[in-house]
Amino acid sequence: MKMKKWLAVFMMAFVASPSWAAVAATLYKDPNCGCCEEYVKYLNAHGFAVKAVNSSNMSAIKQQYGSDKLASCHTMRVGQYTVEGHVPVAAIQKMLKAQPKITGISVPGMPANSPGMGPEVKGTLKVYVLNQSEKPQLFSIE
Numbered sequence: 001m002k003m004k005k006w007l008a009v010f011m012m013a014f015v016a017s018p019s020w021a022a023v024a025a026t027l028y029k030d031p032n033c034g035c036c037e038e039y040v041k042y043l044n045a046h047g048f049a050v051k052a053v054n055s056s057n058m059s060a061i062k063q064q065y066g067s068d069k070l071a072s073c074h075t076m077r078v079g080q081y082t083v084e085g086h087v088p089v090a091a092i093q094k095m096l097k098a099q100p101k102i103t104g105i106s107v108p109g110m111p112a113n114s115p116g117m118g119p120e121v122k123g124t125l126k127v128y129v130l131n132q133s134e135k136p137q138l139f140s141i142e
Helices: 002-016 034-045 058-065 089-098
Strands: 023-029 048-054 075-078 081-085 104-107 126-130 137-141
Touching (some): 023 034, 058 075, 081 089, 089 104, 089 137
Parallel strands (some): 023 048
């Protein structure tokens, strides 16, 4: 009987553990964008629970969340951060773990070797900090 009780406590702790919980995110996208849907699939496959929201005014969303200077096709909110474009999961996880005092991160444009655009080529994508600086600052290379 003690073993069953211990196992039940262990299973409850395992299921409730935040490290195993999906990371909630809201992704704003143009309703006609196919690569955005592919990026949502990529995120869901890597532990994110993404709510996709169609918007016909992406410029306003990018201005609201501070990603208009390093824009791509979609804008995502994860906790207090903005993730602009086809940012690899490794960079998002790095940001969430470090919790830097930044607006967020971006892979500007739509690079062909980024998640959701085609085969991801690790070590080739420059991820930039979203901030008020005129000159883009590198966050990481993924």
